[in-house]
Amino acid sequence: MRDLWLPDEMRNAPLLDPHAPAPPPTKRYALLLNPFYAKDPHASFGKHVLTPSLALTSIAGATPEGWTLKYWDENLLQGPPPLDPMPQVVGISVHLTFAKRAYALAAWYRARGAAVILGGLHVLSCPEEAAPHADALAMGDGVQLWPRILADFEAGRLDTRYCATYETEYRDDPAPRRDLLPRESFLTTTSMIATRGCHNRCGFCYLATDGLRMPYRMRDPEQIVREFEADGQPYGVFVDNNLGSRPDYLLKLCRALRPIKKIWSAAVTIDVTDDPSLIREMALAGCTGVFVGFESLADGNLEAAHKKTPRTEDYARRVRILHDNGIQVNSSFVLGFDEDRQDVFERTAAWVEENRVECSTFHILTPYPGTPLFRQMESEGRILHKDWDLYDTSHVVFRPKHMTPEELAEGYSWIYRRLFSHASIWRRRPEDLSAVIPYLFMSYLYKKSNRVWHRLIQARAVHAVWRPLVEWSRRRHLGFRRRLESTPVRLHLEALRAPSLVSAGV
Ligand code: B12
Numbered sequence: 001m002r003d004l005w006l007p008d009e010m011r012n013a014p015l016l017d018p019h020a021p022a023p024p025p026t027k028r029y030a031l032l033l034n035p036f037y038a039k040d041p042h043a044s045f046g047k048h049v050l051t052p053s054l055a056l057t058s059i060a061g062a063t064p065e066g067w068t069l070k071y072w073d074e075n076l077l078q079g080p081p082p083l084d085p086m087p088q089v090v091g092i093s094v095h096l097t098f099a100k101r102a103y104a105l106a107a108w109y110r111a112r113g114a115a116v117i118l119g120g121l122h123v124l125s126c127p128e129e130a131a132p133h134a135d136a137l138a139m140g141d142g143v144q145l146w147p148r149i150l151a152d153f154e155a156g157r158l159d160t161r162y163c164a165t166y167e168t169e170y171r172d173d174p175a176p177r178r179d180l181l182p183r184e185s186f187l188t189t190t191s192m193i194a195t196r197g198c199h200n201r202c203g204f205c206y207l208a209t210d211g212l213r214m215p216y217r218m219r220d221p222e223q224i225v226r227e228f229e230a231d232g233q234p235y236g237v238f239v240d241n242n243l244g245s246r247p248d249y250l251l252k253l254c255r256a257l258r259p260i261k262k263i264w265s266a267a268v269t270i271d272v273t274d275d276p277s278l279i280r281e282m283a284l285a286g287c288t289g290v291f292v293g294f295e296s297l298a299d300g301n302l303e304a305a306h307k308k309t310p311r312t313e314d315y316a317r318r319v320r321i322l323h324d325n326g327i328q329v330n331s332s333f334v335l336g337f338d339e340d341r342q343d344v345f346e347r348t349a350a351w352v353e354e355n356r357v358e359c360s361t362f363h364i365l366t367p368y369p370g371t372p373l374f375r376q377m378e379s380e381g382r383i384l385h386k387d388w389d390l391y392d393t394s395h396v397v398f399r400p401k402h403m404t405p406e407e408l409a410e411g412y413s414w415i416y417r418r419l420f421s422h423a424s425i426w427r428r429r430p431e432d433l434s435a436v437i438p439y440l441f442m443s444y445l446y447k448k449s450n451r452v453w454h455r456l457i458q459a460r461a462v463h464a465v466w467r468p469l470v471e472w473s474r475r476r477h478l479g480f481r482r483r484l485e486s487t488p489v490r491l492h493l494e495a496l497r498a499p500s501l502v503s504a505g506v
C-alpha cells in the first residue's frame, strides 16, 4: 500500500509519563475523557473535528449539582490529559478502536488515586475485557447511570457494574452540556441526537451486538429546536444512526426546524426517498446534506447483511431526488462483503462519479465483536487477529472470500485516491454552474488539505477558519429555500441546487 502522510501526533497517542507527579484528588471534580485513536491517512483529518461525539456531553448533562466537570478530547492534539487538579473521578468513553488507549489512561489515573468509570459501546460488547481496567463499568445508557454512579461513589459504596437499558422516556433526558466543549476546536459544536436505535439490524452494525437492547426512541422536536438555538451555531449535525427510521417523526422534526433558518445534515438510509415530499420538507427545514449508508451496490451483499433497503438498481433515481431538492449526498460503502470481487472498487467508483455524488466514505468490512458478522467469521475461521486498534474499518482484519487481505487493502487505498483526486472531484461537480465554485472550494478544503487540518487542529483554529464558510453556506441555502418555496412541488429543481457542507464530507 502506498505510504500516505500521517504525522506522529495523528498516528500515536500522547505519551503518558509514568513518573508524572500529581496532587491528591480534588473532591467532587470529575474529568471526562475521549481517548486518542490513530487517524486514517486515506480519509480527511477534518473528520474528527467537524462535530463532537455526544457520549460525554450527554452524561455531563446528568451530573448531580455540586460536581465540577472538565472535558478532554485527546484527538484535539493538545497533549496528554491534565493531572492538576487531580480528578476524584475519571469517566472514559470506550470504543473498540481506542479500547487499549482507554485502558492505559485508566491505569495512569488510577495509579494517582482517581476512581475510573468506563462506559461506551465497547464496554457493552466486551465487559469481561474492560472490567479489570476500571473501578466501575457503565453498561448501556450513561445518562441513567452516571448520577447513580457518582452518588454511590460519594457514599463509599461504588459497585463494579452498573447496567441500564435504553427504555426510559427519551424526552426526560437533560440536554447535553455542549458548553463544556472547546468551541474553537470544532467546526460546529452542535452535534444533536433526536432518535436512538434504527429500524434495521444489519449484521455488521454494532446495533446488532448480542445483548444490546436499543428500542427506537425519539425526543420531542421542540427539545431539539431549543438545543439547536441555545448553542448559537449556524450549522448542526444529527448523529442519529438513522434520522429517517420513522418518516412521520422526521416530518414533524422538519416542520419544527424550518422557522429557525439554520442548516443541518444527518445520516439516513436511502428508503427515506420513498416519499419525495418528505425530502422537500427536509430541504425547506435546512437540510443541506445527508450521509447515506448504501453499503454495497450488490443486492446479494445487502440481503446477506439483512439490510432492508430498496433494490440497488433504484439507487441512482433516489440520489437524484435528493439532488433535485438541493441536498448533497455523502455515500458510505463497505468493501469486502462475500460477493465482492476485485472489480468492486472500480465499479463503485464509477457509480459514484456517474451519479455525481459529492462525497464518499469507504469502510473495510469489520466484524465488531458480539455481532452476527463476527460469529460467522469466527466460525468460518476467517478472523485474522483480535488487535482492536486495527478494527477501525481502514484495516483488513478478516479473510475476504474472493480476494486476498492485501488486495482488499490495496483496493480500499485505491478507491480513496481515485475519489479524492482532482479528476474525480471535477467529474462530480454539480450540473448547476453557480454551485460549482463553492463545491470545489469545500471539496478541496476537506479532501486535499490534510496538512492544513493538522495545523488548524493544533492551533485550535478550526472554528475560526470554518465559521465564515459555514455562515456563507447558510445564506446561500436560505436563498435556495426561497426559490424552492416558490417552485411547484413536482417541478424538476436541478437548476436550483445550492452548495452544502456535504461536498466537504460533513
Ligand atoms: C459522532 C461519531 C463519530 C465522530 C466522533 C467519534 C469520537 N470518538 O469522538 C467521528 C466522525 C470522528 C467518528 C469516527 C469514527 N466512527 Co463513529 N460515530 C459517531 C456517531 C455517529 C455518534 C456518536 C454519538 O455521539 N452517539 C450518541 C451518544 C449519546 O451515544 P453513545 O456514544 O452510545 O454514548 C452513550 C453510552 O454508550 C454511554 N457512554 C458512552 N461513553 C460513556 C462514558 C461513561 C463514563 C459513561 C458513564 C457512559 C458512557 O452513555 C452515553 C449516553 O447514553 C456513532 C453512531 C451513534 N449514533 O452512536 C458512530 C460510531 C460510534 N462510530 C463508529 C465507527 C466504526 C467509527 C469509525 C471507526 C469509522 C471510520 N472508519 O471512520 C471512526 C473511528 C473513530 C473512533 N475510533 O471513534 C461505530 C462504532 C462501532 C464500534 N463497535 O465501536 C458507530 C457506533 C457507528 C456504527 N453504527 O457503526 N465517529
Ligand code: SF4
Binding pocket: 198, 199, 200, 201, 202, 205, 206, 207, 241, 242, 269, 293, 307
Ligand atoms: S441501517 Fe445503518 S444504523 Fe441501521 S442497523 Fe444498518 S448499519 Fe446500523
